[in-house]
Amino acid sequence: MFLADDGLPVAVDAMGGDRAPEEIVAGAFEAAKSLGVGVLLVGEPSYLDSLGPCPGVEYLAATETVAMDEDPGRAVRQKRDSSLVRCAEAVHDGRASAMVSAGNTGAAMATAVLRMGRLPGVSRPAIATPIPVPGSTPTILIDAGANVECTPAMLVQFAQMGHALAVERYGMESPRVGLLSIGEEATKGNALVKEAHARLAAGAAGPQVNFIGNVEGRDVMSDRVDVVVTDGYTGNVVLKTLEGGVNWVVRAILEALNSTVEVKEAAKAIMPALLPMAGEVDPETTGGAVLLGVNGVCVISHGSSSARAIVNAIKVAHHAASEKLVQRVEAAISYRAEGEQA
Amino acid sequence: MFLADDGLPVAVDAMGGDRAPEEIVAGAFEAAKSLGVGVLLVGEPSYLDSLGPCPGVEYLAATETVAMDEDPGRAVRQKRDSSLVRCAEAVHDGRASAMVSAGNTGAAMATAVLRMGRLPGVSRPAIATPIPVPGSTPTILIDAGANVECTPAMLVQFAQMGHALAVERYGMESPRVGLLSIGEEATKGNALVKEAHARLAAGAAGPQVNFIGNVEGRDVMSDRVDVVVTDGYTGNVVLKTLEGGVNWVVRAILEALNSTVEVKEAAKAIMPALLPMAGEVDPETTGGAVLLGVNGVCVISHGSSSARAIVNAIKVAHHAASEKLVQRVEAAISYRAEGEQA
Secondary structure, eight states, rough: OOOTTTOOEEEEETSSSTTHHHHHHHHHEEEEEIOBBEEEEOOOHHHHHOOOBBTTEEEEEEOOOTTSOOOHHHHHHOOBBBHHHHHHHHHHTOSEEEEEEEEEEHHHHHHHHHHHBBBBSSSSSSEEEEOOOSSSOOEEEEEESSSSSEEEEEEEEHHHHHHHHHHOOOOOOSSSSEEEEESSSTOOOOOHHHHHHHHHHHTTTTTSSSSEEEEGGGGGGGSSOSEEEOOHHHHHEEEEEEEEHOOOOOOOOHTTTTHHHHHHHHHHHHHHHHHHHHHHGGGTTOOOOEEEEEEEEEEEETOOHHHHHHHHHHHHHHHHTTTTTTHHHHHHHHHHHHHHHH | OOOOOOOOOOOEEETTSSTTTHHHHHHHHIIIIIIIEEEEEEEHHHHHHOOOBBBTTTEOOBBBBBTTTOOHHHHHOOTTTBHHHHHHHHHHSSSSSSEOOOOOHHHHHHHHHHHBBOTTOOOOOOOEEEEEOOTTTOEEEOOOSSSOOHHHHHHHHHHHHHHHHHHHHHOOOSSSSEESOOOOOSTTSSOOOOOOOOHTTTTOOOOOOEEEEEEEGGGSSSSEEEEEEHHHHHHHHHHHHHHHHHHHHHHHHHTTTTHHHHHHHHHHHHHHHHHHHHHHOOOTTTTOOEEBEEEEEEEEOOTTTOOHHHHHHHHHHHHHHTTTTHHHHHHHHHHHHHHOOO
């Protein structure tokens, strides 16, 4: 069994997600088996008891469950023995190297911030979501929804944190960091974007951050940029717009290929050519979003996650812990912290 | 030849667009021939002279041309004899029923506002862009880029103007108007969206506007909403994100279908099933964006417009003039104007 350098398993919230607990548990078992990553499965004690032992998987009982539509703030304050809170505590207490949840995103964020704490100098933690780009590494979109109102200083920190994630996850030496706007020129965009552009262009994110200027919506799903920085409102709109648009096209194609007997027959021959592409745009293969800026690794998988998505999320969480994502984010952020003290 | 009720042709900017003047002229000629819509073609005199007469097409000379990347404000102030400015003047002077340009979007907007003027009570004109939704009428996205900074009152007017356009163009009785946000609940979104939601829910847009609440990015390319209201920064990001995402998927599919001899052969059989779909998502068939809130019909076609796109843009402009789009917008806007005076 491969554990992170510190020998710790990945904590998995068995009760969070539209398809919990069955798909989550199946993913956790599969990760322990095929990836050899140790898992700390956190969930209802009676349910865990019914599972029986699995090599590489430890159990941790939590008597409460946070519902998908529950108010995040209240859930975290009131459900102290929930699987979500216990996962974050396991990371904070040094019992797990990282946590994975496919549950209530707002509650997962709030829990991670409260139980793990922010990293020194971080103004606001942000969600970094990988957008699949077939034939290339995914584009990291940050912030994908944690902070609907942002300041230019926050966007500068998102650039630093996104840089750190791209270096950790994809092994890039100098990921291209772009600022989402409505034109490439520095003068394009709203007041927030224009001020953030000026600061990033002046090197506010530090010499290691490769700021390539403004990028546009059409660049998100392309190989022209590695990290796209934006406020959480715009980021969330972009994420859901792409999800809707791409899903629509894929669905329409499958319907068209199912229209007549002749087409169906011919479609059989072309499916082997289309399937790899479908796999590449499938968000389940990218391994989920990461909450950056907290003092621990927190991977938030899509609410509809299947066992396969959970395996990928555990893989990503394990890699982040082993490759010291938190320390990398802390180091990237420290540039600005020093600048501010001066 | 069909002219609008007032017997006027549609003014077409022959010199604007990446593929001008050839594709623009081809589209104008085709529109006059196949749609029977009268066209006033505005362009360089020597070029127009070289074309020779065409039934249903009149020529109007303009010695200057606004470049695609020219500063909009300066172009409008300095190039008074440009094809763009002459088109807007033709509408203002009652020589044309509407104008169509595939040129510099910012300059087209500025020209239309300056030469046609704003409608009474309109705070800011906005761009309404139809997003293709196969199997359904397009979704109207307003504002798609005219105003990067918006107030809640502006969003209320966008709802009114978008409503008027959906009624005019698609003959809808009660188009569903949604506010773009990051969740369906009234409490979701940034400060601008939350305040706009409160006003729209309280009926600020008038009893005729069917406000269905917040919608999300994934709803834009769906048949769940007819008009999506947002600020011009977010709207432009959404537009370009969809363009990029959908284009990517379509390109990847075509590449996959071209990969091996067997697949190529099978692809021939399925193309007839796929092509209608490709046509439906093609922005060229939707007829271009409209600048709403000015005292005249101004259709702004995509910069890369082909002759076919221009034919559709002329069709849309002619319909808007015949169906009294401007009066409809004025009537929709007047609700708020009265409320404000009270």
